[in-house]
Amino acid sequence: MAYDVLYLSQEDVKSLDVSMKEVIAAVEKGLVLKGEGKVELPPKPGVHPRKDCYIHAMPCWVGGEVDMAGVKWVAGFPGNLDKNLPYNNGVFCLNDTDTGVIKAIMDANWMTTWRTGAAAALGAKYFSAEAPKVVSVIGLGTIGRIVLRGVKTLFPGLSSVKLYDPLHTQYEKYAAELGGVFPDLRFERSKTMEEACADSDIVATNAPILEKPERPLIKSWLKPDCLCIASDYDATLHEDIAGGGKIFCCDDRGQYLWTQGHGVYFQNGYPSEDGIYADLGDIAASKKPPVTDGLRVCVFMGVASHDVMTAGLLYKKAIEAKVGQWLKL
Ligand SMILES: NC(=O)c1ccc[n+]([C@@H]2O[C@H](COP(=O)([O-])OP(=O)(O)OC[C@H]3O[C@@H](n4cnc5c(N)ncnc54)[C@H](O)[C@@H]3O)[C@@H](O)[C@H]2O)c1
Incomplete structure (x- = not known):
């Protein structure tokens, strides 16, 4: 029928x-x-x-x-x-x-775009002690744009965003689109990823996911109390960050471990089961307390x-x- x-x-x-x-x-x-x-x-x-x-x-x-x-x-x-x-x-x-x-x-x-920005914003909400002032966005495509929208929606006091993309034309598009939405926000273009990360409260990574990840972003570029939010699997964050932070949070423990078990992503130094502090649902449902100091690492694969x-x-x-x-x- x-x-x-x-x-x-x-x-x-x-x-x-x-x-x-x-x-x-x-x-x-x-x-x-x-x-x-x-x-x-x-x-x-x-x-x-x-x-x-x-x-x-x-x-x-x-x-x-x-x-x-x-x-x-x-x-x-x-x-x-x-x-x-x-x-x-x-x-x-x-x-x-x-x-x-x-x-x-x-x-x-x-x-897909908007809920990914919303999830990153919630990571920032749960794992920030006080309102972040400076955010770095690495990878300035669709997800890099929406992550800023999400974070700025929850934290209107955010004052600057430091931007890096190897494709330089992406910066103009980014600043043109979001400058109109958030006229009070200062957009800073960085020549290198390292420069973009310096002194940021939150570093959000949004590069293409790779089967052989390069993980160029290393711990020594970050301030000690930095929150990293990766929407790009293990493409950008080095294992010295993913495995070397105070806490590691994913959006779904089962999905993360299942994916890791298939032997392509989250290998070589990314946390295994014992290294996962919580998944985001545990924090949202108050089953685990949020941690708001030290190097905090969120890897959000995107959940259905x-x-x-x-x-x-x-x-x-x-x-x-x-x-x-x-x-x-
Ligand atoms: N976690 C989630 O829920 C979720 C949801 C949707 C997309 N994604 C992922 O987000 C990422 C970005 O997707 P998008 O739609 O914005 O793609 P996009 O093609 O619009 O943008 C990707 C950007 O990354 C830049 N880039 C390329 N290599 C880079 C590098 N080495 N370092 C930094 N930047 C680099 C590109 O120049 C481009 O500006 C992809 O990996 C995608 O799979 C995740």
Whole structure:
């Protein structure tokens, strides 16, 4: 029997004008439920048709009072920058949890970007003793831009951002886009990664993920009380940071260890099970106290509960605003 499914294109999703504050709230709610053990989140299976590329399936059920389920099919292709295409591309499918029928199919590019910025912002919220003043962003693409939006949303007093990207043209784009959004923020261009890291409260890394990571960013460049937030697996942070900080936090312990166990990422000096202080859900649900001094290292691979929570928010907004197209399945 055919039934109606709501289709939301990327333009539809953008037209909903959802704010970073709303995405952060949704992602945080998902993290609390995850910490309370109410989320089913298997590690993401993937295929890898080209070097340094992936296409992942990310299913998840967020239980408790949320009770929403869905799956994201998302690709990451670093060469897309040269082709004027996004690094990440995907589609999300939202299911009804009583019947399993599909309620909506939507663009997943916007959600992947915005929920990643929201997760980084929450890392900054839980692991900062006081409001950060200076943030470094390494890798100035889509994720580098949204991470700043997330952190600045939670910490409006943030006064400067130090920027590094080996592709120099990225700086102009970055400063032009975000300078308009945050006119009070000072944008500093750094010639080297080392210069960008000096004296920063938070260093956020957003470079392409590599099967043979170079991990160029070393501990001696950081001030002792620095918070590192990596959205790029082990591409940038050296093992002397990942394995040598006061605490190491990931967004999902199971997914991190499963990925490490496959022998490609998080090898050679990255923490194994004993070295993980907490996952972000443990902190959000107050199962573990946050640590706010010393070198703190967060590696957020991106978890499907963020996507389900963001998709639920988009679906609700779209129904209210009568946005999207109803298609027969
Ligand atoms: N953790 C998550 O939840 C999550 C979600 C989405 C994307 N990502 C990851 O974030 C990263 C960035 O994605 P994006 O969409 O911004 O890609 P993008 O192509 O828009 O930007 C990548 C940027 O990194 C720069 N870069 C290249 N080599 C670098 C290096 N060695 N050091 C510093 N910068 C370098 C590029 O010039 C470019 O500006 C990717 O690794 C992607 O897989 C993570």
